[in-house]
Amino acid sequence: MLMPVLFRMKVIPLILLLAVVFAFLLNWPVLLHFYNILTHLEHVKIGFVISIPFVLVAALNFVFMPFSIRFLLKPFFALLLITGSMVSYSTLKYKVMFDQSMIQNIIETNPQEAHSYLNGSIILWILLTGVLPAILLFLIKIEYPSKWYKGIAYRLLSMLASLALVAGVAALYYQDYASVGRNNSTLNKEIIPANYVYSTVRYLKDTYFTTKEPFQTLGDDAIRVANKEKPTLMFLVIGETARSQNFSMNGYSRDTNAFTSQSGGVISFANVHSCGTATAVSVPCMFSNMNRTDYDSNKAANSEGLLDVVQKTGVSLLWKENDGGCKGACKRIPTIEIKPTDNPKLCDGETCYDDVMLENLDTEVAKMAGDKLIAFHMIGSHGPTYFQRYPAEHRHYMPECARSDIENCTQDQLVNTYDNTIRHTDHVLAQMIEKLKQYSDRYNTVLLYVSDHGESLGENGLYLHGTPYKLAPEQQTHIPMQVWMSPGFIAEKHIDMTCLKNNAAKNQYSHDNLFSSVLGLWDISTSVYHPESDIFRGCRS
Template structure:
């Protein structure tokens, strides 16, 4: 490989620290100075010191990895991955904690492809690939003796600490104040944020002793209806937020299809367990509430569907969103392939109508009481425009691109609202299908989204923000219920009571577990009547 120029190892590491500080950590510096711009008083020295402290800290962290044969491949990898993280942070305000790493690892190729666009490729080439190539063209000069190399590295690290200590001695109160009021800043520094989070995810996933598998609801019993069997559709939405549902007060008629059907109850105040599918879906099907939820425990335990299955209900999960994240592991599953239906799929993704393909055959293959769970692709971004057919472009102009930050707010909201309206259309089709079975079954549909979505509010896009600082747009989700007259009579459901509760009471994913068990009249020690949304409205 040709040599571009020569450089001693110690200044090279300092140069790398400066590249990360001023180029890849540009989003962090912008965030820092945005915070300072809102302070009534700030010291010029404190403001000037911020990039120097960042460079010194990175130099200290980088120095131990500056050994021969490791330096170039290690930092080339950090430059390329750091570039992608930097773009996501700058454009979408994504925070790379352990939950986000889990979400990335569990993303399927089709879903990942939707995030690619010209902007991110250009950014990656200029800020990641190009610096990595230049690094390999540098002839690094190492000290002739190993102990001299150790001494020079130690001296550089001590100098970095001395600079940080000197700044802290003068401006400690300023840094402490900003840090206390902005606890996420330390999680935004590239590459320490995603490297640390990835290490934690790998350790917890592959190098931690698994908990013994736990069964759930082994005492579950159910008395089947003496009238006719029950057919339940449980629909898991994707990335739908409550504030864009007209049934919850939104100015646009995004629930036009179900509004025409009538009988749909919309719960106005429901919150999710997480801000990403990888957390919310396994959490909502577990018997744990949000504050005690453990992904490790959920992965090694039975869940809601297992308990229902134990009582003799015939089960099926149909998925159009890349997997159930462990919630359906032990029940029959159909994963929709992106080539499943030429009319509804384009080879990379399918419209949610595809879930109704062969639905009559699916139902006929099941016996007795039946429960079908559908996992929608719903409003999954950033390619919102790919979630609805051309004839469903109701709100125009749309944002027909994946780099949504380059669309106008009007275009972005139009595309997103089209996804909500299309999901409503699919819900209406599912209800109409249940109506066709109402002479043979007591039928019911429950719809709930996994999490919400940010559409540029407060500079945030997409989802996945850590829950404790996540905006309402990412946690306030829609939930809807439709029941046939036969189901209402069988369950002695007071619909006026249910409608009133839907308007005034606050619920969350924590309620789903016991609410579904309650609708199936399953008695078990893991059922909690006070968490059952429907319990108080049954006479």
């Protein structure tokens, strides 16, 4: 069925019109950012200010022109309009940057997570700025030059005109553009569609079209002296989107650690930083033997990790997943994927409260042999639907932000809701500690909790997480870490708790420490263990 024709337009003016639409509509966030920068400068040339949208239109026209081929133009630019609309909304509302890591986050997000980002605001935005322009594009009858060589000539002339305009502006205001660019390195990552198209191509190239490294085993020389009196039971809890500054044990004014503070013996590490600002980076990084500065996702995906090394020494392992995937960290480990449809009391059909991970735990422990390590991957404080992370009885701070378009809540509502998620995580951790206490007559027990990354709650206009690490605010990288040990475990490992508490308050740590710290707690001797990275080693006699 043929589409009706709304009106006719020649191909060269149409591409220029698309460049104008992208520049003024979808790139509205970058123009706002640009002019916000200029308002804070002491001296600004009026010609430089006026030139900015013209340069953006000319640059987009130059880049768009090679794609103005018959049969390609309409589907190609319709796709760019719709995807660009999504990116524009995220940039405008949440200040999200679409680098390669963000593309990885999007591709690896499960349908339940993706659904939590949907709301009336984003749907209306996409319809008006993406779907509607795409439909109008299909209703245009595009007129192409009668001769192919004329088409090439006209396109080249349009591209040369764009280059001439950019060159002319550069001749007049190069120093101004260079100065703003040097001092605001994120601007070039905000231009739509160049930012997300380039990042997507890089991600696909690195993931699917780059020769994978040969699979590397790790810690083949690992040996461990088993406990003589009792076996060990460890709970290793990976938090989600928790930031350190909202933990009362780390100085926050609200009592968000009301439950673990009553458990007795919980030590909170005040100065810990993440490997990344998103789960897709942080989780595989923290379980690898690489540091943040030399972390290679391709290498990590083709190598064994921390849990593989522990498993080689005879420890029974289990991974319980409540956050949509372990990002490869549990690939060779027995895993239980918690299904939101299996527990209507603790799940809503799409996600589950973290309390669900305590269900059937006694049975699961009984099925494991000898020394045991159970890793729990929490949904924790995953946004933007923070209000869905805790049951009604944990609505402690009110009023809450019971919506996904969190930028439309007041700051108080947003912080209340986020703090409720932290308090509920604390409740779950306290339940886990109580469970370990019940096992302390049969096992030496220990719980180690660390979050994968933090979260922005509107500070400096930023929301959620995923900002490139070198640009990320402290809220996204400063994370909580806590440890609890039974008296039997403390005695078995000869740990000076006063020493550990002092170190937790004053020393700087990061995800880089997790690998060797866990190996150290299990007394595993291997060439991949680095004693200087073991948090606990300095406090063991």
